[in-house]
Amino acid sequence: MGRPVAIIGSGQTYHGRRFDVTYPELVKEAVDALFEKTGISPDDIEGVVSGTMPSMMEGVALTHFYFAEVLRSVGKPIMKTETCGSTGISLAFTGYYWVASGMADLVLVVGSEKMNEGDSQATMTTVVEPFYQRYFIAGAPGVFSMQCQEWSTRFGIPEEKVREAATRITIDHHNDAFDNPYAHIKKRLTPEEVNNARIITYPIRLWDVCPNSDGACAMIFASEEMVKKYGLKPAWVKGVGYSGEEYWFGDSEKAIWQCAIDAAKQAYNMAGITNPRKELDVAEVYNPFTYQEMLYYECFGFCDFGEACDLVLKGVFSREGELPCDPSGGTLCTNPIGATGLNRVAEAALQVTGQAGDHQIPGAKLSLAHAMGGVDQYNGVMILGSKK
């Protein structure tokens, strides 16, 4: 199983249209914040992991080379991890594996994206099967709309109820974002505004979709010895799970979504979790689309299949609810893709170390972080705890 590993610090940039800095300068902002916060010297880092979406996003290939200096990686081993939207969680896994294996004691992990510098929808379209499927997806929103329709019709959930629950989710998260200093879109929304917003790809409307964000996130994974040495509050990695499916969209069902179910199961088994809704204190679920967040609640065993809408409307997953989900505002409010999954991990770590500030869930001891990548192809789940 490997050695115990903890996250002992993270740094995030402010998100938005960051035309005030170059891409390496943006990455530097997150890395510098991390070193300043932890007091750890960059010289003590033994290896660096970096990751982004496909290079077409910003038109610079092999971005870990571009960032070599600001990652403080000169003279050190550097690895790139890239799994589309799940890049961030895969980065965290890479850092975790490196330390758990005993090959390093202190690893820096950095995810970043500058989505506003290119054509993000076109970039994401290049992820899709090129011979037959690329014509028919309408970017990421088209794929996820079809998944949402598959889900709601699979369980016979009335369109109105799905809409009502999605509206509740987006209003809550955009409110939550006010308490997260790093969140991109903060807005007080009304149900009318959400329900009447323009359609992007039916049934998804404007406020059901995440923004294009520029941002970066940096994190340090440490061995038990380093946790003791630096005396920083650790978020221990209790479980990891990662599972993927076939490449072609349409080869496997996406409502009862096996790779999401399996990723969570693996992580729960490792962490010894049997009743996630009861045992977890907070979850940072990857929610680029409102509807998808509900689908994950079901696949992760937070509730039964077909039940998520009802529980959302009862407030089970809101800030004061039984299992608060995405108190940071989540991906729905902030989405610098290559960093997004790592933001989920950073937020989950802040929660179990009591450092989440205004969006702290009181007394949180066990948290879940998650991200998804590809054309509904991969899911990764990480469980963090305040105790080893």
Add this chain to the structure above:
Amino acid sequence: MKKDFYTVSNVIRLPHKYAAGPTFTRFYNGLEEGKIYGTSCPSCKKTFVPARSFCPGCCANLDEWVEVSQEGEVVSWTYTDREFFGMPGKPPVVLALIRLDGTDCDFLHLIGGIDQDDLEKVKSSIKRGTRVRARWNDEKKGHMLDIKCFEPVS
């Protein structure tokens, strides 16, 4: 409020030519003849369309060819009146995952033959389970878009 800094523009144009190989070539030839071909995996007992050279389940090489039905059921769909990168034709468009009869995966294509200017009309004519049939273009080029769209079977 904020100072505007310089931006530097850059355009990268990279044309590609993808080798289709014998399996996809045969599928494209089928389209030229107005036929949709799939391949079957004898061990997984599944038929895939468009035809695949290897089974997505067990990776066996597939050489059992079947001409599949041009009719099937809508599994899921979406509508948009916005233009997305790489989209064939102008919006509004309806995209759908279609399970062609006798096959074991969903076939991604366009829905047509309905009034697409009004979402409410689209919603009343296309649902999960709606029967649809391929409509072909008169001129066929051995391309996925030789199938113009799938239309509801009346």
